Amino acid sequence: MVTGAAFAAVMLAGVPIGLCLCLAGMVYIAASGNPLLFQSYPMQLFGGVDSYGLIAIPLFILIGEIMNGGGITRRIVEMAMAFVGALRGGLAYVNVLANMFVSSILGSATAQVAIMAQIMVPEMERKGYDRTFAAGLTAYAGMLGPIIPPSVMFVVYSVLAQVPVSDMLIAGIIPGVILTVLFCLVIAVLGWVHGFPAGEAMSLRRRVRTVLGALPTLSIPVVIVGSILSGLANATEAAAVGTVAAALVGRYWTREFDFRQLPAMLGRAGIYSAIVLFLVAAAAVFSWVLVFGKVPQDVAGWIRTVAKDPVTFMLLVNVILIVIGTVIDGVPGLIMTVPILLPIATEVYHIDPRHFGVVVTVNLVLGLLSPPVGLCFFVAAAVTGAKPGRMFLVTLPFFFISCVLLLLLSVWPGLSLALVKP
Structure with a gap:
C-alpha cells in the first residue's frame, strides 16, 4: 500500500515513469524492514536489460533514422499514390497504405506520426481535405507502427514475457493487415458521405515508373520479415541486416x-534506445517488488470473481488497458501491466502469451489516441497546428473500428497465432 501510494505521488508530481518505478522499489524495500534487499537492487536493474533480444531496439530505431534521411519514406508514399491515388478519397487511402509500408520499418507510433504528418497533411490540405481530419487520420494510421513488425513494443513485451522476439513480431502481421483493411473501409464510407476529393490519375507509364522506382525500398521490410519467417535469422540478426539494407538503398x-x-543518426537512435532500455531495467525492479508483495496473486483472486472464462477475462483486460493507455505511454504501460496480468492470463486462463501480447499492445497503442493524453494526437498537432480535441472527434469512426479489431483478437486467438510456429 505504501509502495503504491509512493508511486502514485511521484508520478503525479511529473517524475518520469522510469524513475517512478525505481523509487517505488526503494520505498518497498525500506517499508519491508529487510535492508538486505538493497543488495539485490542493482542486480535486478542489470538483469532487466541483460537480454540479447533487446539489441534489436537500437537497430530498429536506426533503420527508421536511415530510412527517413535517405528519402525512402517519400518514395513509399509515391508508390502508394500510384496504387490508390486516383480513387475518391485517394490521398486518405495513400496515407493509410503508406503508413502500413513505413510501419514495417519504423516500428514506433509517435515517430511514425511525426514523420508522416509532415509529408501527408500538407498535401491532403492542398487537395481540399480538412487539416484536422488529415492530421487525425495520420495519427490513427500511426497505430500500425507498433503492430506490424518490427515493433519496439513487441520487443519489450517479449523480454517481459520471456517469449521469442521473432514470434511476437510475426504475431503482429495479420492484425496489422486487418487494421489497415478496416481503416480503408472507414475511409470508403466517409468518402461517400462527405464527398472526399478524387485524386489525380496517373498515366500507366508514370505509374509503372513510380512503382519500379520504389520497389528497391521494399527490400528493407522483405529482408527483415522474410529472414525471420524463413528461420534464417532471429529478430536481432534480421534488424542488423535490415540496417545494412536501409543504408545501401539510401x-x-x-x-x-x-x-x-550517420553519427547524428546514431546519436538520436542511442538517446531513444537509452530511454527505452532504462524503462525495461526499471520494469525488472518493479516486477520484483510485485512478486514480493504478492500483487499478482491478489489481483488474480479479484479477477477470478469477475471473469469466469478466457473471453470474459480478455474483455475485462481490454477495458482496463484502454483506460491505462489514455494516461500512460505504450512502453511504460507494458512495463506496469504485463508483470501483473500476464501470469493471470497464462496460469489461470491458459491464454497463449503471444496472443495476449498482441492484444495488450493494440490496447495500449489505442490509448495513445484517446483523451485525456492522446500522445499521437499531440504529436500530430505539434507538426500540423491542428487541435487535438477536435482531431479526436472527427476521427471517432477509426476509434470504433479499432475497438472492433480488439474484440476480434480477444475472441479468436488464431488471428494472432496463425503465422506463428507452435
Missing part, C-alpha cells in the same frame, strides 16, 4: 543518404 538507389549523416 546510399546507392535513392542517393539521398550520406554516411556523414
